Amino acid sequence: MNIQAYIESGILEEYVLGTVSPQEKQEVECMSHIYPEIKEELLRTESALEEYALKHQTAPPASLKESLFAKMNFDAALDAEETPIKDLTSDYVETISGTTETEDTRSEDPKVIDNVFDRVETKEITPLWAKITVAAAILLAVFAGYSASQMSKLKGTNEELATELSGMKSEMSTLKRDFDYNQFLTSLYRSPEVKTVHLAGLPKSPQSSASAFWNQKTNEVMLDVQNLPAAPAGKQYQLWSIVDGKPVDIGMLENQFSGKVLRMKNTKPGSVAFAITLEKEGGVPSPTMEEMYVMGKVS
Template sequence: MWDKKRVAGSGLIHEYVLGLTSEEENEEMEMLLQKDLALQREVTALKQNLLHYAKTHTPLVPASAGAEIRRAKPKARYASLALLAIVASMLVFFYAVWTRQSSQLRSLRQELASCEENQDNSRAVAQLFSQIAPKGTLPVTLQGTQLAPGSRSVVFWNPTKKTAWLNPGGLPAPPPGHQYQVWADVDGEMIPLGLIQPDGGDLHQIQYVSQAASLNITIEPLGGSDHPTVSKLMASGII
Protein backbone atom coordinates (compact mmCIF):
# COMPACT_ATOMS: atom_id res chain seq x y z
CA MET A 1 0.00 0.00 0.00
CA TRP A 2 1.43 3.36 -1.05
CA ASP A 3 1.55 6.37 1.23
CA LYS A 4 2.12 10.05 0.56
CA LYS A 5 5.75 9.93 1.75
CA ARG A 6 6.61 7.36 -0.90
CA VAL A 7 4.91 9.33 -3.67
CA ALA A 8 6.24 12.79 -2.72
CA GLY A 9 9.45 13.65 -4.52
CA SER A 10 9.66 10.25 -6.28
CA GLY A 11 8.40 11.41 -9.66
CA LEU A 12 5.47 8.97 -9.54
CA ILE A 13 2.96 11.81 -9.71
CA HIS A 14 4.46 13.12 -12.95
CA GLU A 15 4.61 9.61 -14.43
CA TYR A 16 0.98 9.01 -13.45
CA VAL A 17 -0.19 12.24 -15.09
CA LEU A 18 1.79 11.40 -18.24
CA GLY A 19 0.34 7.88 -18.35
CA LEU A 20 3.74 6.25 -17.84
CA THR A 21 2.78 4.19 -14.78
CA SER A 22 1.80 0.53 -14.90
CA GLU A 23 -1.72 -0.73 -14.30
CA GLU A 24 -0.79 -1.78 -10.78
CA GLU A 25 0.76 1.63 -10.08
CA ASN A 26 -2.37 3.32 -11.44
CA GLU A 27 -4.53 1.37 -8.99
CA GLU A 28 -2.27 2.28 -6.07
CA MET A 29 -2.26 5.94 -7.07
CA GLU A 30 -6.03 6.10 -7.49
CA MET A 31 -6.57 4.51 -4.06
CA LEU A 32 -4.24 7.08 -2.55
CA LEU A 33 -5.96 9.95 -4.39
CA GLN A 34 -9.33 8.90 -2.96
CA LYS A 35 -7.98 9.39 0.56
CA ASP A 36 -5.82 12.48 0.08
CA LEU A 37 -7.49 15.72 -1.05
CA ALA A 38 -4.19 17.62 -1.08
CA LEU A 39 -2.71 15.05 -3.46
CA GLN A 40 -5.82 15.31 -5.64
CA ARG A 41 -5.32 19.06 -5.92
CA GLU A 42 -1.64 18.54 -6.77
CA VAL A 43 -2.49 16.09 -9.58
CA THR A 44 -5.19 18.41 -10.94
CA ALA A 45 -2.83 21.40 -10.87
CA LEU A 46 -0.11 19.39 -12.60
CA LYS A 47 -2.49 18.32 -15.37
CA GLN A 48 -3.59 21.93 -15.89
CA ASN A 49 0.03 23.11 -15.98
CA LEU A 50 0.94 20.47 -18.53
CA LEU A 51 -2.00 21.38 -20.76
CA HIS A 52 -1.20 25.08 -20.47
CA TYR A 53 2.45 24.43 -21.27
CA ALA A 54 1.55 22.32 -24.27
CA LYS A 55 -0.87 24.94 -25.61
CA THR A 56 1.64 27.72 -25.07
CA HIS A 57 4.58 25.99 -26.70
CA THR A 58 2.92 24.00 -29.47
CA PRO A 59 3.85 25.64 -32.82
CA LEU A 60 1.04 27.76 -34.24
CA VAL A 61 -0.50 26.37 -37.39
CA PRO A 62 -1.23 29.02 -40.05
CA ALA A 63 -4.88 29.43 -40.99
CA SER A 64 -4.04 28.42 -44.54
CA ALA A 65 -2.69 25.12 -43.26
CA GLY A 66 -6.17 24.01 -42.26
CA ALA A 67 -7.40 24.20 -45.82
CA GLU A 68 -4.29 22.44 -47.06
CA ILE A 69 -4.78 19.63 -44.56
CA ARG A 70 -8.43 19.26 -45.55
CA ARG A 71 -7.46 19.14 -49.23
CA ALA A 72 -4.71 16.65 -48.56
CA LYS A 73 -5.22 12.99 -49.04
CA PRO A 74 -6.47 11.19 -45.91
CA LYS A 75 -3.12 9.46 -45.39
CA ALA A 76 -1.17 12.74 -45.54
CA ARG A 77 -3.78 14.47 -43.34
CA TYR A 78 -3.45 11.85 -40.62
CA ALA A 79 0.34 12.08 -40.83
CA SER A 80 0.19 15.87 -40.25
CA LEU A 81 -2.13 15.51 -37.28
CA ALA A 82 0.01 12.73 -35.84
CA LEU A 83 3.10 14.92 -36.15
CA LEU A 84 1.40 17.72 -34.22
CA ALA A 85 0.33 15.25 -31.54
CA ILE A 86 3.89 13.94 -31.23
CA VAL A 87 5.28 17.47 -30.89
CA ALA A 88 2.72 18.31 -28.19
CA SER A 89 3.48 15.08 -26.32
CA MET A 90 7.20 15.78 -26.43
CA LEU A 91 6.66 19.27 -25.04
CA VAL A 92 4.56 17.88 -22.20
CA PHE A 93 7.18 15.23 -21.46
CA PHE A 94 10.07 17.71 -21.39
CA TYR A 95 8.03 20.03 -19.16
CA ALA A 96 7.47 17.16 -16.72
CA VAL A 97 11.20 16.36 -16.71
CA TRP A 98 12.04 20.02 -16.13
CA THR A 99 9.52 20.25 -13.28
CA ARG A 100 10.95 17.17 -11.59
CA GLN A 101 14.53 18.40 -11.93
CA SER A 102 13.55 21.81 -10.55
CA SER A 103 11.95 20.12 -7.55
CA GLN A 104 15.05 17.98 -7.00
CA LEU A 105 17.27 21.07 -7.27
CA ARG A 106 15.20 22.89 -4.63
CA SER A 107 15.46 19.85 -2.38
CA LEU A 108 19.24 19.70 -2.83
CA ARG A 109 19.55 23.40 -2.04
CA GLN A 110 17.53 22.92 1.15
CA GLU A 111 19.72 19.98 2.17
CA LEU A 112 22.85 22.04 1.47
CA ALA A 113 21.54 24.92 3.59
CA SER A 114 20.73 22.49 6.39
CA CYS A 115 24.24 20.98 6.22
CA GLU A 116 25.82 24.44 6.32
CA GLU A 117 23.68 25.36 9.33
CA ASN A 118 24.66 22.13 11.12
CA GLN A 119 28.31 22.83 10.32
CA ASP A 120 28.03 26.33 11.79
CA ASN A 121 26.36 24.90 14.90
CA SER A 122 29.11 22.29 15.24
CA ARG A 123 31.78 24.99 15.04
CA ALA A 124 29.99 27.03 17.70
CA VAL A 125 29.68 24.00 20.00
CA ALA A 126 33.35 23.13 19.47
CA GLN A 127 34.36 26.69 20.27
CA LEU A 128 32.31 26.72 23.47
CA PHE A 129 33.61 23.30 24.45
CA SER A 130 37.16 24.58 24.08
CA GLN A 131 36.30 27.26 26.64
CA ILE A 132 34.87 24.95 29.30
CA ALA A 133 36.97 21.80 28.75
CA PRO A 134 40.55 22.90 29.65
CA LYS A 135 42.34 21.47 32.68
CA GLY A 136 41.50 23.23 35.88
CA THR A 137 37.84 23.76 35.04
CA LEU A 138 35.68 23.10 38.08
CA PRO A 139 31.98 22.36 37.48
CA VAL A 140 30.00 24.07 40.24
CA THR A 141 26.44 22.79 40.65
CA LEU A 142 23.79 25.33 41.66
CA GLN A 143 20.78 23.57 43.14
CA GLY A 144 17.33 25.09 42.80
CA THR A 145 15.75 26.63 45.89
CA GLN A 146 12.12 26.28 46.97
CA LEU A 147 11.25 28.78 44.23
CA ALA A 148 12.70 26.44 41.58
CA PRO A 149 12.57 22.93 43.07
CA GLY A 150 14.23 20.23 41.00
CA SER A 151 16.14 22.66 38.78
CA ARG A 152 19.90 22.54 38.52
CA SER A 153 22.40 24.91 36.91
CA VAL A 154 26.12 24.45 36.33
CA VAL A 155 28.93 26.99 36.28
CA PHE A 156 32.23 25.96 34.66
CA TRP A 157 34.68 27.78 36.94
CA ASN A 158 38.34 27.95 35.89
CA PRO A 159 40.70 29.67 38.37
CA THR A 160 43.69 29.02 36.08
CA LYS A 161 42.29 30.81 33.03
CA LYS A 162 40.07 33.03 35.19
CA THR A 163 37.00 32.26 33.09
CA ALA A 164 33.45 31.27 34.00
CA TRP A 165 30.60 29.89 31.89
CA LEU A 166 27.05 29.25 33.09
CA ASN A 167 24.57 26.67 31.86
CA PRO A 168 21.25 27.76 33.42
CA GLY A 169 19.82 24.27 32.93
CA GLY A 170 16.21 23.81 33.91
CA LEU A 171 15.53 27.18 35.47
CA PRO A 172 11.97 28.28 34.67
CA ALA A 173 11.44 31.31 32.46
CA PRO A 174 11.51 34.53 34.50
CA PRO A 175 8.32 36.61 34.68
CA PRO A 176 7.82 39.41 32.13
CA GLY A 177 10.04 42.41 32.76
CA HIS A 178 12.61 40.37 34.69
CA GLN A 179 15.73 38.31 34.04
CA TYR A 180 18.23 36.20 35.94
CA GLN A 181 21.34 37.71 37.48
CA VAL A 182 24.38 35.79 38.78
CA TRP A 183 26.21 36.70 41.98
CA ALA A 184 29.37 35.58 43.77
CA ASP A 185 29.67 35.63 47.56
CA VAL A 186 33.09 37.12 48.34
CA ASP A 187 33.75 37.61 52.07
CA GLY A 188 30.03 38.07 52.73
CA GLU A 189 29.54 40.60 49.93
CA MET A 190 27.50 39.75 46.83
CA ILE A 191 29.40 40.67 43.65
CA PRO A 192 27.40 40.78 40.39
CA LEU A 193 28.87 38.47 37.73
CA GLY A 194 26.47 39.06 34.86
CA LEU A 195 22.97 38.83 33.47
CA ILE A 196 21.44 35.84 31.73
CA GLN A 197 19.95 36.97 28.42
CA PRO A 198 16.63 35.24 27.59
CA ASP A 199 17.83 34.26 24.11
CA GLY A 200 21.46 33.62 25.04
CA GLY A 201 21.40 29.86 24.44
CA ASP A 202 22.69 27.12 26.72
CA LEU A 203 25.96 28.74 27.76
CA HIS A 204 26.52 32.25 29.08
CA GLN A 205 29.92 33.72 29.83
CA ILE A 206 29.96 35.44 33.20
CA GLN A 207 32.61 37.36 35.11
CA TYR A 208 35.21 35.46 37.10
CA VAL A 209 36.21 36.75 40.54
CA SER A 210 38.79 35.33 42.92
CA GLN A 211 38.00 34.28 46.49
CA ALA A 212 34.36 33.48 45.66
CA ALA A 213 32.82 31.15 48.24
CA SER A 214 29.52 30.49 46.46
CA LEU A 215 27.60 31.32 43.31
CA ASN A 216 23.96 32.40 43.30
CA ILE A 217 21.20 33.23 40.83
CA THR A 218 18.34 35.63 41.55
CA ILE A 219 15.48 37.13 39.58
CA GLU A 220 15.92 40.86 39.03
CA PRO A 221 14.25 43.57 36.92
CA LEU A 222 15.48 43.82 33.33
CA GLY A 223 18.93 45.40 33.32
CA GLY A 224 19.87 43.92 36.69
CA SER A 225 20.24 45.29 40.20
CA ASP A 226 23.09 46.65 42.29
CA HIS A 227 22.17 44.29 45.13
CA PRO A 228 20.51 40.87 44.93
CA THR A 229 16.86 40.38 45.80
CA VAL A 230 17.36 37.64 48.38
CA SER A 231 13.66 36.77 48.47
CA LYS A 232 13.97 35.76 44.80
CA LEU A 233 17.00 33.49 45.14
CA MET A 234 16.46 30.73 42.56
CA ALA A 235 19.66 28.66 42.76
CA SER A 236 22.84 28.49 44.81
CA GLY A 237 26.02 26.41 44.94
CA ILE A 238 29.24 26.32 46.96
CA ILE A 239 32.56 26.44 45.08
Protein backbone atom coordinates (compact mmCIF):
# COMPACT_ATOMS: atom_id res chain seq x y z
CA MET A 1 0.00 0.00 0.00
CA ASN A 2 1.15 3.55 -0.81
CA ILE A 3 0.94 5.10 2.68
CA GLN A 4 1.99 8.58 1.51
CA ALA A 5 -0.72 8.63 -1.17
CA TYR A 6 -3.31 7.61 1.43
CA ILE A 7 -2.18 10.41 3.77
CA GLU A 8 -2.27 12.98 0.94
CA SER A 9 -5.77 11.90 -0.14
CA GLY A 10 -7.32 14.23 2.46
CA ILE A 11 -9.33 11.51 4.25
CA LEU A 12 -7.51 12.12 7.55
CA GLU A 13 -8.61 15.79 7.59
CA GLU A 14 -12.19 14.75 6.79
CA TYR A 15 -12.05 12.16 9.62
CA VAL A 16 -10.94 14.81 12.14
CA LEU A 17 -13.70 17.19 10.93
CA GLY A 18 -16.30 14.40 11.22
CA THR A 19 -17.38 14.49 7.56
CA VAL A 20 -16.52 10.88 6.65
CA SER A 21 -19.03 8.06 6.27
CA PRO A 22 -19.19 5.32 8.96
CA GLN A 23 -17.35 2.95 6.60
CA GLU A 24 -14.59 5.52 5.97
CA LYS A 25 -14.34 6.21 9.70
CA GLN A 26 -13.82 2.51 10.42
CA GLU A 27 -11.26 2.33 7.62
CA VAL A 28 -9.22 5.28 8.99
CA GLU A 29 -9.22 3.85 12.51
CA CYS A 30 -8.14 0.46 11.19
CA MET A 31 -5.36 1.94 9.04
CA SER A 32 -4.08 4.09 11.92
CA HIS A 33 -3.68 0.93 14.03
CA ILE A 34 -1.82 -0.88 11.28
CA TYR A 35 0.47 1.89 10.04
CA PRO A 36 2.30 4.13 12.58
CA GLU A 37 2.85 6.78 9.88
CA ILE A 38 -0.91 7.19 9.40
CA LYS A 39 -1.51 7.33 13.16
CA GLU A 40 1.21 9.96 13.56
CA GLU A 41 -0.24 12.10 10.75
CA LEU A 42 -3.74 11.71 12.24
CA LEU A 43 -2.54 12.93 15.65
CA ARG A 44 -0.69 15.82 14.00
CA THR A 45 -3.85 16.85 12.12
CA GLU A 46 -6.00 16.65 15.27
CA SER A 47 -3.45 18.78 17.13
CA ALA A 48 -3.39 21.36 14.35
CA LEU A 49 -7.21 21.59 14.29
CA GLU A 50 -7.39 21.95 18.07
CA GLU A 51 -4.70 24.65 18.06
CA TYR A 52 -6.51 26.52 15.29
CA ALA A 53 -9.87 26.29 17.11
CA LEU A 54 -8.36 27.59 20.37
CA LYS A 55 -6.61 30.39 18.52
CA HIS A 56 -9.81 31.54 16.79
CA GLN A 57 -12.39 30.85 19.51
CA THR A 58 -14.81 33.68 20.32
CA ALA A 59 -15.66 34.50 23.93
CA PRO A 60 -19.33 35.25 24.83
CA PRO A 61 -20.09 39.01 24.97
CA ALA A 62 -19.54 40.53 28.41
CA SER A 63 -23.10 41.88 28.48
CA LEU A 64 -24.69 38.41 28.07
CA LYS A 65 -24.45 37.45 31.75
CA GLU A 66 -25.97 40.74 32.98
CA SER A 67 -28.85 40.62 30.49
CA LEU A 68 -29.70 37.04 31.53
CA PHE A 69 -29.76 37.72 35.25
CA ALA A 70 -31.75 40.92 34.70
CA LYS A 71 -34.59 38.77 33.29
CA MET A 72 -34.70 36.49 36.34
CA ASN A 73 -36.88 37.09 39.51
CA PHE A 74 -35.64 35.39 42.63
CA ASP A 75 -38.32 36.77 45.00
CA ALA A 76 -38.47 34.96 48.28
CA ALA A 77 -41.34 32.57 48.68
CA LEU A 78 -44.34 34.08 50.40
CA ASP A 79 -45.02 32.91 53.93
CA ALA A 80 -47.99 30.66 54.15
CA GLU A 81 -50.94 32.33 55.76
CA GLU A 82 -52.02 30.45 58.82
CA THR A 83 -55.71 30.36 59.43
CA PRO A 84 -56.38 29.41 63.08
CA ILE A 85 -58.87 26.66 63.40
CA LYS A 86 -61.43 27.42 65.95
CA ASP A 87 -61.92 24.92 68.72
CA LEU A 88 -65.46 23.98 67.94
CA THR A 89 -65.92 21.99 71.15
CA SER A 90 -65.68 25.17 73.13
CA ASP A 91 -68.51 26.64 71.02
CA TYR A 92 -70.87 23.72 71.60
CA VAL A 93 -70.50 23.54 75.36
CA GLU A 94 -71.22 26.47 77.61
CA THR A 95 -70.02 26.19 81.13
CA ILE A 96 -71.71 28.39 83.67
CA SER A 97 -69.64 28.73 86.72
CA GLY A 98 -71.59 28.15 90.02
CA THR A 99 -74.89 26.83 88.53
CA THR A 100 -76.40 23.38 88.33
CA GLU A 101 -78.26 21.93 85.37
CA THR A 102 -82.04 22.25 85.83
CA GLU A 103 -85.08 21.48 83.78
CA ASP A 104 -85.29 25.15 82.85
CA THR A 105 -81.80 25.23 81.62
CA ARG A 106 -82.31 22.05 79.63
CA SER A 107 -85.35 23.50 78.02
CA GLU A 108 -83.53 26.60 76.83
CA ASP A 109 -82.84 26.88 73.13
CA PRO A 110 -79.45 25.55 72.26
CA LYS A 111 -76.83 28.24 71.53
CA VAL A 112 -76.32 28.83 67.81
CA ILE A 113 -72.69 28.76 66.77
CA ASP A 114 -71.82 31.32 64.15
CA ASN A 115 -69.54 30.69 61.13
CA VAL A 116 -69.26 26.93 61.65
CA PHE A 117 -69.60 26.21 57.95
CA ASP A 118 -67.79 29.28 56.65
CA ARG A 119 -65.25 28.35 53.94
CA VAL A 120 -61.65 28.97 54.87
CA GLU A 121 -59.90 30.66 51.97
CA THR A 122 -56.38 29.52 51.15
CA LYS A 123 -53.83 31.07 48.81
CA GLU A 124 -51.69 28.91 46.48
CA ILE A 125 -47.99 29.64 46.90
CA THR A 126 -45.29 28.85 44.29
CA PRO A 127 -42.29 27.27 46.01
CA LEU A 128 -38.90 28.96 45.65
CA TRP A 129 -37.34 25.84 44.11
CA ALA A 130 -39.90 25.95 41.26
CA LYS A 131 -38.93 29.53 40.44
CA ILE A 132 -35.27 28.61 40.46
CA THR A 133 -35.98 25.65 38.16
CA VAL A 134 -37.75 27.87 35.62
CA ALA A 135 -34.94 30.42 35.74
CA ALA A 136 -32.34 27.68 35.23
CA ALA A 137 -34.30 26.33 32.25
CA ILE A 138 -34.36 29.79 30.66
CA LEU A 139 -30.65 30.21 31.27
CA LEU A 140 -29.92 26.79 29.78
CA ALA A 141 -32.02 27.56 26.69
CA VAL A 142 -30.21 30.86 26.11
CA PHE A 143 -26.80 29.26 26.45
CA ALA A 144 -27.87 26.38 24.19
CA GLY A 145 -28.79 28.90 21.50
CA TYR A 146 -25.51 30.73 21.96
CA SER A 147 -23.58 27.44 21.82
CA ALA A 148 -25.38 26.45 18.61
CA SER A 149 -24.36 29.77 17.07
CA GLN A 150 -20.76 29.26 18.14
CA MET A 151 -20.77 25.68 16.80
CA SER A 152 -21.97 26.96 13.44
CA LYS A 153 -19.14 29.47 13.37
CA LEU A 154 -16.68 26.77 14.45
CA LYS A 155 -17.86 24.49 11.64
CA GLY A 156 -17.21 27.25 9.13
CA THR A 157 -13.81 27.81 10.71
CA ASN A 158 -13.04 24.09 10.49
CA GLU A 159 -13.88 24.10 6.80
CA GLU A 160 -11.54 27.04 6.27
CA LEU A 161 -8.88 25.21 8.28
CA ALA A 162 -9.31 22.09 6.15
CA THR A 163 -8.77 24.21 3.04
CA GLU A 164 -5.68 25.79 4.58
CA LEU A 165 -4.33 22.38 5.62
CA SER A 166 -4.86 21.07 2.10
CA GLY A 167 -2.96 24.05 0.71
CA MET A 168 -0.18 23.60 3.26
CA LYS A 169 0.09 19.90 2.41
CA SER A 170 0.33 20.74 -1.29
CA GLU A 171 3.05 23.29 -0.59
CA MET A 172 4.94 20.83 1.61
CA SER A 173 4.69 18.20 -1.11
CA THR A 174 6.10 20.66 -3.64
CA LEU A 175 8.91 21.67 -1.29
CA LYS A 176 9.79 18.03 -0.63
CA ARG A 177 9.81 17.27 -4.36
CA ASP A 178 12.05 20.26 -5.03
CA PHE A 179 14.33 19.27 -2.17
CA ASP A 180 14.63 15.68 -3.43
CA TYR A 181 15.23 16.98 -6.96
CA ASN A 182 17.99 19.36 -5.88
CA GLN A 183 19.54 16.81 -3.56
CA PHE A 184 19.69 14.23 -6.37
CA LEU A 185 21.23 16.74 -8.79
CA THR A 186 23.85 17.63 -6.20
CA SER A 187 24.78 13.97 -5.78
CA LEU A 188 25.18 13.62 -9.56
CA TYR A 189 27.38 16.70 -9.83
CA ARG A 190 29.58 15.54 -6.95
CA SER A 191 29.97 11.90 -8.01
CA PRO A 192 33.50 11.23 -9.34
CA GLU A 193 32.15 8.50 -11.62
CA VAL A 194 29.61 10.76 -13.34
CA LYS A 195 30.55 12.97 -16.29
CA THR A 196 28.40 16.10 -16.57
CA VAL A 197 27.74 17.28 -20.14
CA HIS A 198 26.02 20.64 -20.70
CA LEU A 199 23.74 20.74 -23.77
CA ALA A 200 23.42 24.29 -25.12
CA GLY A 201 20.71 25.66 -27.40
CA LEU A 202 21.25 25.55 -31.18
CA PRO A 203 19.94 28.05 -33.81
CA LYS A 204 16.65 26.08 -33.82
CA SER A 205 16.07 27.09 -30.17
CA PRO A 206 18.89 29.27 -28.71
CA GLN A 207 17.19 29.62 -25.31
CA SER A 208 17.01 25.85 -24.74
CA SER A 209 19.40 24.01 -22.39
CA ALA A 210 19.82 20.67 -20.63
CA SER A 211 22.39 18.62 -18.74
CA ALA A 212 23.29 14.96 -19.32
CA PHE A 213 24.90 12.91 -16.52
CA TRP A 214 26.88 9.97 -17.88
CA ASN A 215 28.15 7.32 -15.49
CA GLN A 216 31.28 6.26 -17.34
CA LYS A 217 31.55 3.12 -15.23
CA THR A 218 28.05 1.74 -15.89
CA ASN A 219 27.18 3.85 -19.01
CA GLU A 220 23.90 4.93 -17.32
CA VAL A 221 22.58 8.32 -18.48
CA MET A 222 20.40 10.75 -16.52
CA LEU A 223 18.96 13.93 -18.08
CA ASP A 224 17.96 17.22 -16.47
CA VAL A 225 16.05 19.59 -18.78
CA GLN A 226 16.47 23.22 -17.78
CA ASN A 227 14.60 24.75 -20.72
CA LEU A 228 12.86 23.20 -23.70
CA PRO A 229 9.66 24.28 -25.46
CA ALA A 230 6.67 22.03 -24.85
CA ALA A 231 6.47 19.33 -27.53
CA PRO A 232 3.57 19.84 -29.98
CA ALA A 233 0.82 17.26 -30.28
CA GLY A 234 2.09 14.10 -31.97
CA LYS A 235 5.73 15.05 -31.32
CA GLN A 236 8.27 13.94 -28.68
CA TYR A 237 11.86 14.81 -27.82
CA GLN A 238 14.53 12.13 -28.33
CA LEU A 239 18.01 11.94 -26.77
CA TRP A 240 21.08 10.81 -28.76
CA SER A 241 24.71 10.11 -28.02
CA ILE A 242 27.41 10.25 -30.65
CA VAL A 243 29.69 7.21 -30.66
CA ASP A 244 32.31 6.67 -33.36
CA GLY A 245 30.67 9.41 -35.42
CA LYS A 246 27.24 7.73 -35.38
CA PRO A 247 24.11 8.73 -33.42
CA VAL A 248 22.89 6.21 -30.84
CA ASP A 249 19.30 6.36 -29.59
CA ILE A 250 19.24 6.55 -25.79
CA GLY A 251 15.55 7.15 -25.19
CA MET A 252 12.47 9.36 -25.48
CA LEU A 253 11.84 12.22 -23.05
CA GLU A 254 8.65 12.30 -21.03
CA ASN A 255 6.32 15.09 -22.11
CA GLN A 256 6.23 16.35 -18.50
CA PHE A 257 9.97 16.74 -18.01
CA SER A 258 10.09 19.99 -16.05
CA GLY A 259 11.50 19.65 -12.52
CA LYS A 260 12.49 16.00 -13.05
CA VAL A 261 15.70 14.06 -13.54
CA LEU A 262 14.91 11.57 -16.32
CA ARG A 263 16.50 8.16 -16.43
CA MET A 264 17.41 7.38 -20.06
CA LYS A 265 18.79 4.31 -21.81
CA ASN A 266 22.43 3.34 -21.36
CA THR A 267 24.82 4.76 -23.87
CA LYS A 268 27.87 3.05 -25.33
CA PRO A 269 31.48 3.52 -24.18
CA GLY A 270 33.30 6.20 -26.10
CA SER A 271 30.43 8.71 -26.37
CA VAL A 272 31.79 12.09 -27.49
CA ALA A 273 28.58 14.17 -27.50
CA PHE A 274 24.89 14.25 -26.61
CA ALA A 275 22.00 15.92 -28.48
CA ILE A 276 18.20 16.28 -28.36
CA THR A 277 15.94 16.39 -31.42
CA LEU A 278 12.19 16.81 -31.84
CA GLU A 279 10.75 13.71 -33.56
CA LYS A 280 7.40 12.08 -34.12
CA GLU A 281 5.88 10.48 -31.04
CA GLY A 282 7.56 7.16 -30.21
CA GLY A 283 10.89 8.09 -31.81
CA VAL A 284 12.84 7.40 -35.00
CA PRO A 285 15.93 5.29 -35.75
CA SER A 286 17.95 8.29 -37.02
CA PRO A 287 17.85 11.92 -35.81
CA THR A 288 16.30 14.70 -37.87
CA MET A 289 19.18 17.19 -37.99
CA GLU A 290 16.91 20.15 -38.83
CA GLU A 291 14.98 19.49 -35.60
CA MET A 292 18.02 19.43 -33.28
CA TYR A 293 17.39 21.74 -30.31
CA VAL A 294 20.43 21.26 -28.04
CA MET A 295 23.86 19.62 -28.20
CA GLY A 296 26.90 19.26 -25.93
CA LYS A 297 30.35 17.76 -26.31
CA VAL A 298 31.94 15.50 -23.70
CA SER A 299 35.00 17.33 -22.41
